[in-house]
Amino acid sequence: MDFNLYFAWAAWITLLIIVLSRPLADLLQVKFIRKIQLKRKWIGLICGAMVVLHVVVYSITFSVSLKFFFDSSYWDFAKFTGWGGLAFVTMIPLLLTSNNYAIRLLKRNWKRLQRLTYLFFIASGIHIYMVGGKWPLTLVPMAIWLTLWVWAYFLNLSKRNKVKQ
Ligand code: HEM
Numbered sequence: 595m596d597f598n599l600y601f602a603w604a605a606w607i608t609l610l611i612i613v614l615s616r617p618l619a620d621l622l623q624v625k626f627i628r629k630i631q632l633k634r635k636w637i638g639l640i641c642g643a644m645v646v647l648h649v650v651v652y653s654i655t656f657s658v659s660l661k662f663f664f665d666s667s668y669w670d671f672a673k674f675t676g677w678g679g680l681a682f683v684t685m686i687p688l689l690l691t692s693n694n695y696a697i698r699l700l701k702r703n704w705k706r707l708q709r710l711t712y713l714f715f716i717a718s719g720i721h722i723y724m725v726g727g728k729w730p731l732t733l734v735p736m737a738i739w740l741t742l743w744v745w746a747y748f749l750n751l752s753k754r755n756k757v758k759q
Pocket of ligand 1: 596599603605649721722725
């Protein structure tokens with residue numbers, strides 16, 4: 595396996611931990627998962643560092659100039675490059691605002707901005723699927739995440755309605 599791909603898979607695994615911990619914490623009420631959820635800021639930073647290393651090590655190994663990123667042919671969503679690029683671009687504001695100063699500054703907008711995590715996750719999943727077609731490692735976890743997310747959403751909704759009554 596190319597060296598850059600160790601970083602790439604580490605990025606995908608940490609991203610899965612981040613997105614799955616939220617609905618799992620709501621559904622299972624397990625302390626360990628709640629603890630992971632509380633540490634997701636740090637896991638997010640590790641994920642971001644892994645993505646940057648994946649791209650940089652790939653560019654160095656295959657002598658690909660980062661100028662390629664600014665070429666219109668790169669942003670083709672019929673190819674894996676466009677989706678990888680979209681994931682990378684959505685990751686930047688998430689990384690920059692992953693600190694207490696940004697939370698204080700952005701107030702309620704910080705939570706809104708955090709929703710970009712879903713776009714980052716979906717674009718990354720499509721990118722990886724388009725590279726190697728490894729559906730058990732991409733489409734299956736994405737489908738599990740979607741199911742858990744919808745389930746946790748309706749569970750929280752019914753809890754809120756009970757409190758109101
Ligand atoms: C600008 C952003 C990105 C670029 C330029 C890029 C580029 C690439 C390239 C060229 C490959 C194929 C490498 C090879 O076959 O040796 C690849 C594979 C991969 N990328 Fe990315 N990538 C980007 C973003 C991401 C992101 C955000 C993630 C995950 C969070 C990711 C995860 C992966 C994984 C797991 C593979 C391996 C797929 C396989 O083994 O079948 N990449 N990427």
